[in-house]
Amino acid sequence: MKITCNFCKTEYELKKAPKGMVKCAVCGHTWLPHKPVWQNTLLKFIAALCALIAACVFAFAVMITYKEKKAVETKPVYVDQASIQSVVQDNHVVVSGYIVNNSEDLQGLPKVIITSFGENDVVLTNQKFLPPVTLVEPKTTVSFNYTLSVNPVDVKRVAIELKE
Numbered sequence: 001m002k003i004t005c006n007f008c009k010t011e012y013e014l015k016k017a018p019k020g021m022v023k024c025a026v027c028g029h030t031w032l033p034h035k036p037v038w039q040n041t042l043l044k045f046i047a048a049l050c051a052l053i054a055a056c057v058f059a060f061a062v063m064i065t066y067k068e069k070k071a072v073e074t075k076p077v078y079v080d081q082a083s084i085q086s087v088v089q090d091n092h093v094v095v096s097g098y099i100v101n102n103s104e105d106l107q108g109l110p111k112v113i114i115t116s117f118g119e120n121d122v123v124l125t126n127q128k129f130l131p132p133v134t135l136v137e138p139k140t141t142v143s144f145n146y147t148l149s150v151n152p153v154d155v156k157r158v159a160i161e162l163k164e
């Protein structure tokens with residue numbers, strides 16, 4: 001183990017931990033060295049643990065960023081999930097929302113697939129709709145409005161996606 005004189009800071013490399021007081025050969029100072037062996041091991045362990053946690057948090061953050069980026073970047077045309085509304089009109093479920101063209105190019109619109117779910121997430125209907133227009137200008141949105149052929153009482157939620 002390594003001990004350092006408290007007074008003159010001379011370092012000594014000892015094969016064994018000293019039992020009791022030691023005296024510095026340089027300045028004559030005497031002191032009781034603490035035994036740092038287990039502490040070092042513990043500190044190293046904690047440091048390694050911290051590094052591991054930091055690495056995990058970092059990897060996780062990268063993963064989230066990557067996922068978010070992917071969702072936006074790989075799909076130039078997507079349904080704005082926050083814009084989706086489903087209301088009951090004349091005893092029918094009417095689903096409306098916006099399709100976004102987030103790219104710099106004119107984009108063709110794919111079919112809109114609307115799935116309705118009932119109790120326990122059972123699929124009630126899975127309907128494909130033609131978009132209201134065939135093309136969407138760069139950086140613009142197109143609104144849609146579709147009526148589902150399902151009893152409104154049964155519908156618990158709807159999911160909307162574009163046909164790839």
Ligand SMILES: [Zn+2]
Binds near residue numbers: 010
């Ligand atoms: Zn000393």
